[in-house]
Amino acid sequence: MSASTPSLVPNSTALFARAQQLMPGGVNSPVRAFRSVGGAPFFVKAARGATLLTADDRVLIDFVCTWGPAIHGHNHPVIKKAIAAALESGTSFGTPNPYEVEMAELIVRFVPSIKKVRLCNSGTEATMSAIRLARGFTKRDKIIKFSGCYHGHSDSLLIKAGSGALTHGHPDSAGIPASFAQETIVLPYNDRAALDAAFAANPEKIACVIIEPYCGNVGFIMPDPGYLAYLREITAKHGTVLIFDEVMTGFRIAKGGVQERENITPDLTCLGKIIGGGLPVGAFGGRADIMDHLAPLGPVYQAGTLSGNPLAMAAGIAGLKLLEEQNPYVRLDALGQRLRDAVLAAARNKGLPVHVPQCGSMFSIFFTDTPVRDYATALKSDAKIFAKFFHLCLEKGVYLAPSAYEAGFLSTAHDGPAIDRACDVLTESLHSL
Numbered sequence: 001m002s003a004s005t006p007s008l009v010p011n012s013t014a015l016f017a018r019a020q021q022l023m024p025g026g027v028n029s030p031v032r033a034f035r036s037v038g039g040a041p042f043f044v045k046a047a048r049g050a051t052l053l054t055a056d057d058r059v060l061i062d063f064v065c066t067w068g069p070a071i072h073g074h075n076h077p078v079i080k081k082a083i084a085a086a087l088e089s090g091t092s093f094g095t096p097n098p099y100e101v102e103m104a105e106l107i108v109r110f111v112p113s114i115k116k117v118r119l120c121n122s123g124t125e126a127t128m129s130a131i132r133l134a135r136g137f138t139k140r141d142k143i144i145k146f147s148g149c150y151h152g153h154s155d156s157l158l159i160k161a162g163s164g165a166l167t168h169g170h171p172d173s174a175g176i177p178a179s180f181a182q183e184t185i186v187l188p189y190n191d192r193a194a195l196d197a198a199f200a201a202n203p204e205k206i207a208c209v210i211i212e213p214y215c216g217n218v219g220f221i222m223p224d225p226g227y228l229a230y231l232r233e234i235t236a237k238h239g240t241v242l243i244f245d246e247v248m249t250g251f252r253i254a255k256g257g258v259q260e261r262e263n264i265t266p267d268l269t270c271l272g273k274i275i276g277g278g279l280p281v282g283a284f285g286g287r288a289d290i291m292d293h294l295a296p297l298g299p300v301y302q303a304g305t306l307s308g309n310p311l312a313m314a315a316g317i318a319g320l321k322l323l324e325e326q327n328p329y330v331r332l333d334a335l336g337q338r339l340r341d342a343v344l345a346a347a348r349n350k351g352l353p354v355h356v357p358q359c360g361s362m363f364s365i366f367f368t369d370t371p372v373r374d375y376a377t378a379l380k381s382d383a384k385i386f387a388k389f390f391h392l393c394l395e396k397g398v399y400l401a402p403s404a405y406e407a408g409f410l411s412t413a414h415d416g417p418a419i420d421r422a423c424d425v426l427t428e429s430l431h432s433l
């Protein structure tokens, strides 16, 4: 049988062999490559609800949820219908379109701190542009980020980054001029004294602080009580723009993101993932006086040929409206707690130290006896045990993110048999470690 027979999807092994000849590492995003857990990635030919269908005809319960966007599960009929309806009218206009206005209205309604918004095509664009805007607004150059936080792959932000950068041992990417990196101050998360020291050492030089208010890219880590409020206070005192990167947590931790749950008002917020309903999208927004520094009103340039794309907008609008109708957050948290409790109980039986931070539909399984509160303590998690656990789960049909340093995600589609089965698989896998 020829691998190019169009009516048949070749299996994962054959696809990966071809992909490696054609694309670096055989993937278009490094976290997909399975490097940190060993083995070769599987290819997916379809996805529905809580499950993936692999090219090898295996059905897997999916806790990656396309790395965050799929809060309604895969291929939700309402989102699918919205995309199909938009498709009838065209795929891109290059002019303003009605979908953008509706999307902007929804974002402003959902996210308390956002008064004006700019739509773009990825989370990376959102954070890169928000930082440029903060620099243009404050006329300052330096930025603060936190080790282990991942904000996409633009130059200023790939310093002590989480996610794939960390998983593959390159938290500081090659190819970034030292002079760029000098403008980025990297601090430990959850450390007030480090913040005080950085502001004291750089008076009137810090344009912005960018943070994942709940970290999801070094595993899942929550802030100490009062930490985010302190961050708000110190940035306000120094005229520094506070940017919440809620690309992952927006519409997931709560309808209005972490800022709603914690009752903190950042100056700017970055969004992505869920607002595209599975299509490529990003957005950033916040205080109107800052946002009005963007071109065409102001001097900070930012643009995009496909920004506000009608198909992406239609998918995202349908997804956000579903969230508004269903208000699934209590239900998602109950699912998350079931998963956490199953892992904790199995680990206790086995006598294995684990920490399972969880909030709503986000969770992590850290194999360590140290509570995880920053990058350094996350790295104490035993990546070898995780790799073994990952493969045991995968063999039994449960797909966790292929790295010890990535968060897990639940969707509304995990309710019911999927969560029952997953709890059994996690329990059995922990038992066999």
Ligand SMILES: *Cc1c(COP(=O)(O)O)cnc(C)c1O
Pocket (backbone or CB within 6 Å): 121, 122, 123, 124, 125, 127, 150, 151, 152, 153, 212, 216, 217, 245, 246, 247, 248, 272, 273, 281, 282
């Ligand atoms: C995924 C992510 C990004 C980058 O978004 P892309 O759409 O992958 O460019 C930025 N920030 C956070 C917190 C993310 O989780």
